[in-house]
Amino acid sequence: MGEQPIFSTRAHVFQIDPNTKKNWVPTSKHAVTVSYFYDSTRNVYRIISLDGSKAIINSTITPNMTFTKTSQKFGQWADSRANTVYGLGFSSEHHLSKFAEKFQEFKEAARLAKEKSQEKMELTSTPSQESAGGDLQSPLTPESINGTDDERTPDVTQNSESRAEPTQNALPFSHSSAISKHWEAELATLKGNNAKLTAALLESTANVKQWKQQLAAYQEEAERLHKRVTELECVSSQANAVHTHKTELNQTIQELEETLKVKEEEIERLKQEIDNARELQEQRDSLTQKLQLLLRVKSSMLKCAKCVFKCIILMLNSSLEPGLWMIMCQQQEVMEISSAEEVKKKAEKSISSEIRKMCKTWEIVKSFV
Structure with missing residues (x-):
């Protein structure tokens, strides 16, 4: 086999x-x-x-x-x-x-x-x-053991001549024949084994040739499969690259959407701040107008106070009672008086006019407040 x-x-x-x-x-x-x-x-x-x-x-x-x-x-x-x-x-x-x-x-x-x-x-x-x-019992030489039957015959003859006893030579001869048959059987066995080994060697050689052919076919198939695996790896790597790029784009889109939401919230906040700023501007303008009015009222009142203060000083200087000046203003009598009296009269008129202005100004302030 x-x-x-x-x-x-x-x-x-x-x-x-x-x-x-x-x-x-x-x-x-x-x-x-x-x-x-x-x-x-x-x-x-x-x-x-x-x-x-x-x-x-x-x-x-x-x-x-x-x-x-x-x-x-x-x-x-x-x-x-x-x-x-x-x-x-x-x-x-x-x-x-x-x-x-x-x-x-x-x-x-x-x-x-x-x-x-x-x-x-x-x-x-x-x-x-x-x-x-x-x-x-009967020592034999290597030649008698390994030799042929023709070579062993003279030895037996010599032994028969020297000893001249046939019965004594029969035993060694029978042993040598047995040994010869044994080695002949061994030689036949070795020849048979040699023939079997030769046949096995030839069969192995044929099997080696067949194995080489199968090996060549396997190598071609392996090369083809290796190329196919390489192609699939390339396709797989490209698919992985596309998937990775798609994932990166999705992440970028999500980040941009989040940024857009943040910007929209910031825009709404800025709009609210602008509306608040407008309201504050309107309040500021209104307060500015009121402040300017109050400043005008203040200046008018300061002027009136100055006039009143001057009149009081003139009254004190003239040693006249305030009631007399009022009576003179109500009656509006024109009389001839001295220069001092004229001065007093002018002062009274001035005070009356200033008081009227102060009353009007106060009415205006009350309407705003």
């Missing part, structure tokens, strides 16, 4: 740096297929991974190997035959656990196959040990 894949997964492949023995060196640019293969002819399990046409992992599983999980997505194992340490980085913890389970399973199968092979070797070696026990 040849070597067939029994389990496959995808992972990033690493190898330990041969110089430092500490750092990991990536052997694949991207995730590649890592497969378990089983060779039914040789009863061997292998881990194989190809990057293009290059084999980056070719590790035969032995019972002494151990797969170690160093993190949630990374595992490693040491291959003493390849003198290196392989590391695999998986996309998830589930893939790592599945690979580790298969490793343990095939490792156990390799151990059982090795034990069966040892038991088979022990069974095949048993006739040789019995032949060796017969040789103790």
Whole structure:
């Protein structure tokens, strides 16, 4: 049947740096297929991974190997035959656990196959040990064991001539025949195994060609999918950019609407302030008019007070009673008096006129107040 894949997964492949023995060196640019293969002819399990046409992992599983999980997505194992340490980085913890389970399973199968092979070797070696026990009675040279029947015949003749006892030579001859048959059987078995291995090799070569064709097809498909993913990422990035721009525009519109509301409120407030200012201006104008009127009244009253004060001073100077002046004003008599009397008369007229003005002014003030 040849070597067939029994389990496959995808992972990033690493190898330990041969110089430092500490750092990991990536052997694949991207995730590649890592497969378990089983060779039914040789009863061997292998881990194989190809990057293009290059084999980056070719590790035969032995019972002494151990797969170690160093993190949630990374595992490693040491291959003493390849003198290196392989590391695999998986996309998830589930893939790592599945690979580790298969490793343990095939490792156990390799151990059982090795034990069966040892038991088979022990069974095949048993006739040789019995032949060796017969040789103790009659020692044989390597030539007698590995030679042909023609070469063994003279030896038997010489022994018969030297000893001249046919019954004693019969036992060693029977042992040598058994040994010869045993090795002939072994040789036939080896030839059969060799034929099987040759057929398996031819089948493996055919399978390798088929795998290369499949790998080329897989690579083309991977390239196509990679291009498709790149295109989708570009479209997605453009859609994200449009969505982001749309979101920014919506935010800007909301900010402008809020600013417009604030401005409208400010305009209403300013209108109210303008109306209040107009009312205050009207009140100011009205108060200004009233103040001017009061100032005129005040000035008139001051003038009247001055006239009254002057008249009082004249009255005091003339030593006349105020009642006499009033009588003279009411009667309005014209009489001939001296210069002093004329002065008094003029003063009385002036006072009367000022009093009348004061009364009129007071009436006007009362009407405004």
